[in-house]
Amino acid sequence: MAQLVVIPRKCTSCGQCVAACPFGAIDMPDKAEINAACKMCGICEKTCPEKAIVRLETKAKSVDKQAWRDILVFCEMSEGRLHPVGMELIGKAHELAASTGYQVDALLMGSSCQQAAEELTHYGVRHVYVYDDPALDFFRAEVFAACAEDVIRKVKPSVVLVGATALGRSLAPRLSTRFRTGLTADCTQLELKESSDLVQIRPAFGGNIMAQIVTPYTRPQFATVRYKVMDAPKRREEAGGDILPMKLPKKAVSQVQLVDKHQVPKAANISDADILVVGGRGLKKESDLEMVKELAALLGGEYAVSRPLVEKGWDTNARQIGLSGRTVKPKLIITCGVSGAIQFTACMEAAERIVAINADPNAPIFRVAHVGIVGDVYDIVPRLIADIKREKSQYAGV
Numbered sequence: 499m500a501q502l503v504v505i506p507r508k509c510t511s512c513g514q515c516v517a518a519c520p521f522g523a524i525d526m527p528d529k530a531e532i533n534a535a536c537k538m539c540g541i542c543e544k545t546c547p548e549k550a551i552v553r554l555e556t557k558a559k560s561v562d563k564q565a566w567r568d569i570l571v572f573c574e575m576s577e578g579r580l581h582p583v584g585m586e587l588i589g590k591a592h593e594l595a596a597s598t599g600y601q602v603d604a605l606l607m608g609s610s611c612q613q614a615a616e617e618l619t620h621y622g623v624r625h626v627y628v629y630d631d632p633a634l635d636f637f638r639a640e641v642f643a644a645c646a647e648d649v650i651r652k653v654k655p656s657v658v659l660v661g662a663t664a665l666g667r668s669l670a671p672r673l674s675t676r677f678r679t680g681l682t683a684d685c686t687q688l689e690l691k692e693s694s695d696l697v698q699i700r701p702a703f704g705g706n707i708m709a710q711i712v713t714p715y716t717r718p719q720f721a722t723v724r725y726k727v728m729d730a731p732k733r734r735e736e737a738g739g740d741i742l743p744m745k746l747p748k749k750a751v752s753q754v755q756l757v758d759k760h761q762v763p764k765a766a767n768i769s770d771a772d773i774l775v776v777g778g779r780g781l782k783k784e785s786d787l788e789m790v791k792e793l794a795a796l797l798g799g800e801y802a803v804s805r806p807l808v809e810k811g812w813d814t815n816a817r818q819i820g821l822s823g824r825t826v827k828p829k830l831i832i833t834c835g836v837s838g839a840i841q842f843t844a845c846m847e848a849a850e851r852i853v854a855i856n857a858d859p860n861a862p863i864f865r866v867a868h869v870g871i872v873g874d875v876y877d878i879v880p881r882l883i884a885d886i887k888r889e890k891s892q893y894a895g896v
């Protein structure tokens with residue numbers, strides 16, 4: 499790790515570094531002092547006429563990587579059922595394991611989860627570590643983190659994969675902090691080097707670059723991946739692997755107590771939809787979203803939106819596709835007045851069929867679309883609706 503430090507005896511308090519620093523990261527109470535806002539840009543180092551600011555490199559301590567091996571996949575339970583992201587991650591873990599000879603294990607935490615544990619044995623895992631206890635009936639971060647920490651200390655996996663669900667996003671950072679190691683959130687690709695370093699690839703800087711992040715000195719390597727980013731493997735007829743019951747560790751205690759339960763009405767999950775019709779900023783007013791909803795309903799699908807529509811308050815983030823919304827992989831997606839910014843397309847381009855309607859023939863959405871319709875949504879969408887209705891009525895009459 500690198501750090502910029504001031505050599506006080508050389509500093510003349512001239513203030514040139516304070517003026518040059520673009521981050522306001524240097525205070526001058528008496529001599530120059532570098533504060534927490536420092537981004538290590540090094541401008542102060544170059545500016546100081548006395549060479550009083552120097553860069554110190556400290557070599558990070560490296561763990562014995564050989565002592566950490568295999569891949570552990572956290573499989574989330576949701577209302578007594580396995581969340582499908584767990585299976586998707588097991589599929590990816592098998593691909594990664596192939597290059598290193600690693601084994602794939604699963605971690606399950608919940609209450610009455612024997613059936614879910616048995617189901618996991620149909621996905622080619624070696625062991626399913628199961629913490630089955632009423633204390634794990636609902637998600638309490640401290641209890642879940644204590645159990646996951648317990649199994650990680652015992653098993654020493656090189657890689658831990660977690661679904662980027664609400665639960666996973668709460669759990670993974672707690673674990674990476676406990677092990678003082680790295681975590682990359684929302685990875686879109688994963689590769690495992692022969693050295694066992696996991697290359698965690700994800701969009702960065704608003705999706706304009708794909709960052710490759712590695713954790714070269716510490717283990718385990720934590721990564722979260724969104725639902726529908728990886729492909730789930732086929733369920734095997736034959737069960738295999740062992741189910742290993744684990745004891746709740748002593749420190750699995752929480753200050754959180756369940757007082758009452760209220761069922762929140764289930765919102766449509768656009769990530770699960772096979773057919774999506776998406777409204778973008780090409781729609782002029784909120785009520786125009788109705789034709790998008792109608793087309794979606796006629797096709798037996800769901801509607802979704804791009805971010806500007808959420809920002810206008812026309813809909814909620816739960817229906818937003820994109821880096822700051824959801825990732826989707828439907829069989830058919832029809833975009834209506836969406837330009838195709840990278841932050842949007844990165845999270846829908848894996849769809850089987852993409853149909854784009856846009857008035858601008860040069861709109862970037864046409865680069866990812868299988869079928870492009872250059873035209874006005876106010877012309878095309880009502881015509882599509884009318885055609886489908888006519889077809890449906892003819893079909894109904896047969």
Ligand SMILES: Cc1cc2nc3c(=O)[nH]c(=O)nc-3n(C[C@H](O)[C@H](O)[C@H](O)COP(=O)(O)OP(=O)(O)OC[C@H]3O[C@@H](n4cnc5c(N)ncnc54)[C@H](O)[C@@H]3O)c2cc1C
Pocket residue numbers: 703704705777778779780781803804805806818819820821822823824834835836837838839840841842855856857858861873874875876
């Ligand atoms: C960090 C970050 C995260 C982001 N996350 C997301 C995200 O999660 N989701 C997201 O969507 N965006 C996200 N964005 C914003 C993104 O960059 C784009 O601004 C956004 O996707 C644009 O939405 P849009 O295509 O609906 O609107 P616009 O880019 O304004 O495109 C509107 C399109 O409609 C077409 N059009 C206009 N009128 C008609 C008509 N009558 N008929 C047919 N076509 C018409 C236009 O030709 C145009 O191509 C993010 C940006 C950043 C920096």
